[in-house]
Amino acid sequence: MLNIQGKDCLVVGAGAVAERKLKKLLAAKAKVRVVSPQATPTIRGWAQQEQVEWVKRTFQADDARGATLIVAATDQAEVNIAVYETVKPQQWINIADRPDLSTFIFPAVLTRGDLQLSISTAGAYPGLAKHLRKKLEREYGLEYGSYLTFLKEVRQQILSLGLNKTETSKLLRMYLDERYVEAAKEGVLDELEQAALEELAILKNKPN
Ligand SMILES: C[C@@]1(CC(=O)O)c2cc3[nH]c(cc4nc(cc5[nH]c(cc(n2)[C@H]1CCC(=O)O)[C@@](C)(CC(=O)O)[C@@H]5CCC(=O)O)C(CC(=O)O)=C4CCC(=O)O)c(CCC(=O)O)c3CC(=O)O
């Protein structure tokens, strides 16, 4: 969970694999430049909408200069290595066909609002990460997004009470309960939220 919002990132290559990585970089609000002579229709669309900058040519040695994070995802092993060779130790690099040279690898990600589940097999079997993501997608539905929004609200209230650690922790644990997930699934979480916030407000007004 790297915070790369607004950071300059470079993606070399614009095929199917680059597209998948780009989607994740854009979701993280990175500022991305793509260097590639060809691009998938989706990437061309992102370039037209100015969501990415597309430099329509082959990689050049100084392209990575100044980038915080670099992805080399061409189908030419020697080009990917050439990108690797221009990278400085302080830059993060992912090489699609050389996990051994990469300083980070992409996980499979399941997102539900602010909730993010990342699955990695450390390069051992990427297909398993995808398989598990799909499995978890069925288990953790959209209700988890609403549940987390509810939890965030309740947590802010609890923290504002200024209670000691033990009491705070006891209250926080109370809301980790499947009945809220069920309520979110049935679309009635708002009612429980109202009740929870009212109960917490009473605690706030109570003199110690
Ligand atoms: C090391 C890593 C580097 C990196 O890319 O960061 C890497 C490397 C390689 N992947 C290869 C193949 C495939 N990768 C996928 C899918 C995903 N690969 C992803 C990550 C990673 N892949 C990193 C390790 C992460 C981990 O281990 O957990 C995911 C999780 C995330 C993402 O790409 O954003 C995404 C699923 C996203 C999702 O769906 O949620 C599929 C399935 C498909 O495309 O349908 C296939 C075809 C398999 C098949 O044929 O079944 C090959 C070619 C050799 C081969 O065929 O095995 C290499 C190169 C090599 O290992 O040398």
Ligand SMILES: NC(=O)C1=CN([C@@H]2O[C@H](COP(=O)(O)OP(=O)(O)OC[C@H]3O[C@@H](n4cnc5c(N)ncnc54)[C@H](O)[C@@H]3O)[C@@H](O)[C@H]2O)C=CC1
């Ligand atoms: N990490 C992963 O999840 C996976 C990685 N791979 C590896 O990823 C690589 C890319 O796969 P795909 O996207 O399917 O290939 P692709 O053939 O769809 O795309 C390759 C892209 O590289 C660009 N390119 C070629 N030479 C270039 C250069 N000199 N400079 C800049 N761009 C250049 C092309 O224009 C094209 O956009 C392959 O090496 C493959 O082994 C493959 C499957 C999954």
